Amino acid sequence: MTPPQLVVHRDKELMAQAAAARLITRIVDAQAARGHASVVLTGGRNGNGLLAALAAAPARDAVDWSRLDLWWGDERFLPEGDPERNVTQAREALLDAVPLDPARVHAMPASDGPYGKDVDEAAAAYAAELAAAAGPEDHGPVPSFDVLMLGVGPDTHVASLFPELPAVRETERTVVGVHGAPKPPPVRISLTLPAIRAAREVWLLAAGEDKAEAAAIALSGAGEIQAPAAGAYGRSRTLWLLDAAAASQLPRALYPPASA
Numbered sequence: 469m470t471p472p473q474l475v476v477h478r479d480k481e482l483m484a485q486a487a488a489a490r491l492i493t494r495i496v497d498a499q500a501a502r503g504h505a506s507v508v509l510t511g512g513r514n515g516n517g518l519l520a521a522l523a524a525a526p527a528r529d530a531v532d533w534s535r536l537d538l539w540w541g542d543e544r545f546l547p548e549g550d551p552e553r554n555v556t557q558a559r560e561a562l563l564d565a566v567p568l569d570p571a572r573v574h575a576m577p578a579s580d581g582p583y584g585k586d587v588d589e590a591a592a593a594y595a596a597e598l599a600a601a602a603g604p605e606d607h608g609p610v611p612s613f614d615v616l617m618l619g620v621g622p623d624t625h626v627a628s629l630f631p632e633l634p635a636v637r638e639t640e641r642t643v644v645g646v647h648g649a650p651k652p653p654p655v656r657i658s659l660t661l662p663a664i665r666a667a668r669e670v671w672l673l674a675a676g677e678d679k680a681e682a683a684a685i686a687l688s689g690a691g692e693i694q695a696p697a698a699g700a701y702g703r704s705r706t707l708w709l710l711d712a713a714a715a716s717q718l719p720r721a722l723y724p725p726a727s728a
């Protein structure tokens with residue numbers, strides 16, 4: 469497990485801009501080193517705020533968008549084009565504005581897609597798509613994503629892994645169907661913790677006072693079944709990107725108040 473590093477920004481706008489700049493650099497570096505890059509997107513306001521900031525950043529043209537694979541950490545199991553789908557929101561925030569290769573945009577299945585209403589089958593199909601994209605160098609059924617981003621919920625959920633529900637206990641499968649999620653809609657698809665941990669870098673995004681308790685709990689040694697965010701870490705880096713409000717309840721040892 470890579471111990472979490474913390475970066476605290478003044479407010480959520482600055483956090484989104486700084487994270488967007490960081491993501492551009494990371495993608496450009498990966499493309500320079502390996503010719504391509506892979507990023508896992510998150511749903512939620514913080515993730516979409518980052519994508520919107522990226523869309524507005526002049527440096528976005530430094531990315532070779534045609535050599536970028538995009539995956540999702542979770543999806544709300546709704547019909548194609550539904551405004552509440554994470555992919556719909558990501559398209560609006562950024563994806564429609566950049567020259568991506570459609571074959572490299574790996575959206576999770578919709579509830580009116582080839583698997584119909586069967587979310588478990590849809591999840592299995594996404595697991596198969598990930599496995600097909602993994603190479604021998606990945607040592608497992610999931611590619612070693614360059615960056616995997618996760619919004620953090622006020623109850624410490626990440627992706628659609630909610631405290632105590634079966635999905636957060638999954639140790640074998642890489643993608644699961646989620647039933648009865650406390651955040652609407654109740655039916656979702658999610659990467660599991662083992663899949664998340666295949667990423668080189670995991671970035672957790674938390675802004676606002678309603679995230680302060682969740683950040684404090686997850687960063688204070690809580691177990692991952694009770695606090696899923698505590699189980700989200702990358703192979704080489706785990707980075708918490710916070711605004712000052714979300715950092716306001718962190719233990720002093722992690723984030724001394726004087727540095728706020």
Ligand SMILES: O=C(O)[C@H](O)[C@@H](O)[C@H](O)[C@H](O)COP(=O)(O)O
Pocket residue numbers: 510511512513514515542543544554618619620621622625626627628651
């Ligand atoms: O589909 C979703 O709802 C998510 O992926 C979810 O895990 C989200 O990232 C968090 O709930 C944080 O959301 P906010 O950034 O909006 O607080």
